[in-house]
Amino acid sequence: MKKAVFLDRDGVINEVLTDRVKFVNQPHELYFLPGVPEAIKKLNTFFDYIFVVTNQGGVGLGYMKESQLVKIHDYMIAELKKEGAIIHxxxxxxxxxxxxxxxxKPNSKLxxxxxxxxxxxxxxxxxxxxTDxxxxxxxxxGTKGVFLGESDPLADAIFPDLISSVDWIMEDAKTK
Structure with missing residues (x-):
């Protein structure tokens, strides 16, 4: 049986609503949060797949074209790969x-x-x-939920950021 980690993008992998960037509408506006490449690289050693699952309503609202979103994701994947971190x-x-x-999201189709x-x-x-x-x-x-932030009553675990959640995720997955 294959196991995966599904990651939201904005606020988990990259900055959003910070002093540097409000929303990521161009590849050069994507700034990784601290420890993200290391966290993904570590998860790659234990899980079969790492995926990014993200709502990008800016496309539907006309703030960017879908082709631009694909360029942002291609850039993100390439930059992570340079650090040895693989997004499948x-x-x-x-x-x-x-x-x-x-x-x-909150629908689960993706x-x-x-x-x-x-x-x-x-x-x-x-x-x-x-986010909730x-x-x-x-x-x-049917997955477990790991919340990055202050609190979420539905989450199985809560951490301040991705890198601090990795050891718990891997340890918890060993018990299954």
Whole structure:
């Protein structure tokens, strides 16, 4: 059975709403949060797959074209790879917030589709996010939820950032 970690993008992998960047609309606006390449590299040693699952309503709202979003993700993957950190696939919901689509988190379609495509045992996998919608999507799909921030009542674990969550995720996964 294959295991995966599903990562939200903004606020988990890269800065958003900081002094340097409000939203990532161009590749050069993507700044990794501290420890992210190291965290992903460490997760790569234990999990079969690392995925990014992200809502990108800016496409649906017209702030950027889908082709630009793909360039941002290609850049992110390439920069992480330079550090030895592998993202196996990035999936996203390009629709407007409140559009009612099945793919926008807190819905779990993106996670479930990856699970089916890669033969992932979702109950042995983890969704890591910085909003309740990330945790809800993971729970609906059957994963454990790891919240990055102050508190989330649905999360299985809470940490301040991705790098500090890695040891717990790997240790917890060993017990399954």
């Amino acid at each position: 696939e990035v999936v996203y919901c390009p629709h407007k917030p409140k559009s009612g689509c099945a793919c926008r 996670i479930e589709d990856l699970g089916n495509k890669y033969d992932i045992e979702l109950s042995l996998s983890y969704m890591v996010g910085d 919608t990330d945790i809800i999507a993971g729970k609906k799909a």
